[in-house]
Amino acid sequence: MGRIPCCEKDNVKRGQWTPEEDNKLSSYIAQHGTRNWRLIPKNAGLCLQRCGKSCRLRWTNYLRPDLKHGQFSDAEEQTIVKLHSVVGNRWSLIAAQLPGRTDNDVKNHWNTKLKKKLSGMGIDPVTHKPFSHLMAEIATTLAPPQVAHLAEAALGCFKDEMLHLLTKKRIDFQLQQSNPGQGNNTTVPYSKQDEKDDTVEKIKLNLSRAIQEPDMLPLNKPWESTSTRATSANFEGGCGVFPTSVTGYHHYGPSSFANEGGGSGSPWSQSMCTGSTCTAGEQVRSHEKLKDENGEEFQGGKEIKNATSIFNTDCVLWDIPSDDLINPIYREAFNNKE
DNA sequence: AAAGCGGACAACCGCGCGCCG
DNA sequence: ACGGCGCGCGGTTGTCCGCTT
Known part of the structure; x- marks a missing residue:
């Protein structure tokens, strides 16, 4: 029935x-x-x-007359990403912080653009962690022979995105080297196939190194966004041409978004997944009920009585300026935290 | 010029929850 | 306590449109 x-x-x-x-x-x-x-x-x-x-x-x-119909601003996008790292797919909750935007707007924008942007930066849009950190965490649960297989598998999964980024970065670098001060040279110094093979081997090598060294794993520690310690340090040290972008948006953060129209003044920052120390498990699930300080359950933006509990975890994004929080409940939670 | 393709956005669907009789 | 109703939410699908081949 x-x-x-x-x-x-x-x-x-x-x-x-x-x-x-x-x-x-x-x-x-x-x-x-x-x-x-x-x-x-x-x-x-x-x-x-x-x-x-x-x-x-x-x-x-x-x-509705109060709706905005134009494109999302960089600030709006940043807010979406930050809130998504805290509350997950709670679109109505996120939309409540963006005046004139609906949950449908936010959801569509996330699915069509933001997810791809983050992936392109090497960040998992679900956990808001760099892919390399996720792989490193998985690697801690595996025996050494399996780790090598993980590296292979991961390479298979992310190969296209990695190659895209690496190829672009390398060509830019070579253009700069060969024509300092000029940006319009269209010749590529060597064949794409050579470059691809070369890059793939280096990715394999460094990925294997990164996930096999236990001392660089962020075990039981909040993931630190601004210090791309751990894997990125290893990548940088292990191979000169391997960009840290794969391990952390640290170098690719603002510029990669600028390449997509963000511009140099973009509020997108290297802390795009900043402070999101969330693990997938810590993140608020979309269908979970939330509880306030008194243990009362609430769900959805309208029903929220006190959102402090959302932010009162390790996965807090306190670099959101409190003035940017439209919903007074969120603002209050923010101020209390400070 | 036209077909194919993919992105963006609008709309629909089904479920869960709160309210009320 | 229970069931029906209305609404909100998140996921999914449909459609339009511009770009590429």
Whole structure:
């Protein structure tokens, strides 16, 4: 036995909304407000062949007059990433901190752009840790022979992204070397295949080294974003051409985003996953209930009574300026922490 | 010029929760 | 205490549109 459908699907229109429908809905809501969505399309004079749920979505995600429809600013993107590292896929919670943005906006922007940006920087968009740290953590649970297999497997997974970054970095570097002061030389000094093979071997070598040296593993310690100690140090020392970007966005952080339109003044910083000492386990799961200081459960932005508990963990992103927190509850939590 | 492809965004779906009778 | 209803949320799908081949 399934759930009763919210409306008779045969009698309702689906798909894109027309301007006429938008007008009808907007003018009705302007007059009567948004109480009882199910009744809205049925009400006399409206003649909207839409289900109430569809009306609600159309209004909240598109027609509401306080919505922003333009592109996300760098500051907004940064806020999304930081909050996502704390609360995970709680889109409504994140959207509550971005005036004029809906959870759908934030979700879409995350899925289409931000996830890729982070991955391109070598950061796992789920845990907000560098991929290398994740591999290092996994490696601690493996016996030495398995570690080598891990290195191979990891290389397989991230090869394309690594090669993309490495190739770009190397070409840029070579252009700088051969033409200091000029940026438009299009010749590539040696064949792509040679470069690829060479790079792959170096990645293998350094990845194996990185995950086999236990003293560089961040065991039971908060992951430190600004010091790309651990694996990055090893990469730098082990091979001169291996950029730290793979281990930590430390060098790729602002510039890589700038390459995608962020610009030199971009608020994107090397602390993009800053202070997110979250492990996957520590991160608030999307379907978990949260509890406030009194042990009362809450869920979703609207129901939050006290968000302190969200931030009152090791996975706190206290480099979010408190003024940037629109929701007063968050701001209060922030100030209390200070 | 047209087909194919991928990105961006809008819309839908199903589930869980709170409220109320 | 229980069940129905309405709503919000997060995941998924559909559609449009611009770019590439």
